Amino acid sequence: MNLKNTRILNLIIAAIVAIALLINWTPATAQQRTSLTVSAAISLSPALTEIKTVYQSSNPNVNITYNFGASGGLAQQIQQGAPVDIFFSAATKQMDALQQANLLLNETRRNLLTNRLVLITPKNGVFLNDFKQLTDAKIKKIAIGEPKSVPVGQYAQEMLTKLGLWQQLQPKLVLGNNVRQVLTFVESGNVDAGIVYTTDAKASDKVTVHLTAAENLHSPIVYPLAVIRNSRNSAAAKAFVEFLAGDRAKIVFKKYGFGLAR
Numbered sequence: 010m011n012l013k014n015t016r017i018l019n020l021i022i023a024a025i026v027a028i029a030l031l032i033n034w035t036p037a038t039a040q041q042r043t044s045l046t047v048s049a050a051i052s053l054s055p056a057l058t059e060i061k062t063v064y065q066s067s068n069p070n071v072n073i074t075y076n077f078g079a080s081g082g083l084a085q086q087i088q089q090g091a092p093v094d095i096f097f098s099a100a101t102k103q104m105d106a107l108q109q110a111n112l113l114l115n116e117t118r119r120n121l122l123t124n125r126l127v128l129i130t131p132k133n134g135v136f137l138n139d140f141k142q143l144t145d146a147k148i149k150k151i152a153i154g155e156p157k158s159v160p161v162g163q164y165a166q167e168m169l170t171k172l173g174l175w176q177q178l179q180p181k182l183v184l185g186n187n188v189r190q191v192l193t194f195v196e197s198g199n200v201d202a203g204i205v206y207t208t209d210a211k212a213s214d215k216v217t218v219h220l221t222a223a224e225n226l227h228s229p230i231v232y233p234l235a236v237i238r239n240s241r242n243s244a245a246a247k248a249f250v251e252f253l254a255g256d257r258a259k260i261v262f263k264k265y266g267f268g269l270a271r
Contacts (some may be wrong), residue, residue: 014037014087015128032087042071043070043074044072045078045094045095046095047074047096047097048079048087048091048096050079050099051079051187053077053232060073060253060261061075064249064252068248078187079160079188081157083098088112089169094236094240095234095250096237097233097234098160098233099124099188100160100228101228101233104118110237113236114237114240117246117247119250121253122231122267122268123229124207125207127207127210127220127221127222128203128218128219129195129218130201130217131201131215131216132214133217135148135218136219138220139220140168140222143174144177146179148201150200151200152195152199152202152204153182154185154186154190154199156184159186160230161191161206162184164227168222173205183199189209191204191205192205192213196216197214203216206215207266208267212265213256232267232270
């Protein structure tokens, strides 16, 4: 091969190498895409869905996947090794269990939000102005969350027990797997009344809110969140937790009816 052909061949090889490098090259300022899995109480779904859009608009390299459900079931999944980066619970009980099992990343737990418990009926349903009216014969079915695994059911049980109604209402109770299922039972008219969070009732135009439970009738409704110790992206998880606790996210939470924990 003569010198001229050798130079041409070398130029072709150099060009091929340069193209290959360009294909695999990203600017120094570009970050590697990070994925976060957030297990959160289903009552948070509308607010967190909006917050995700806000966050990713300024953090396009962070992909957030939500796993919504009852806090008890989500905590159990984490205890069984589910790959979760952040847990956002509707009660402290489930978060306490994870902390006792040493499954939370140190110093990342914080109480963020509060909520209230309300009595609802289907739109244009029976008018109620006292929780004791739930014992009336015209109220045949009452939906609440399963107290063992659904925080809103736990709070409802505490309230009805303090009012001396729990045992009497047992035959009427229809238990939901999460607060959204309880809301659906009421919206559909399959039950005469239900007990949900004020945020869930606010999201529906198919129910009427009759009463808000006094806060001394149940444990404080507090939403704690924390980074899970086994998170594969703990730095990104911490950053998102900080955003959730920041002013921009608080505006969204307030919009959906949540209070802010002290």
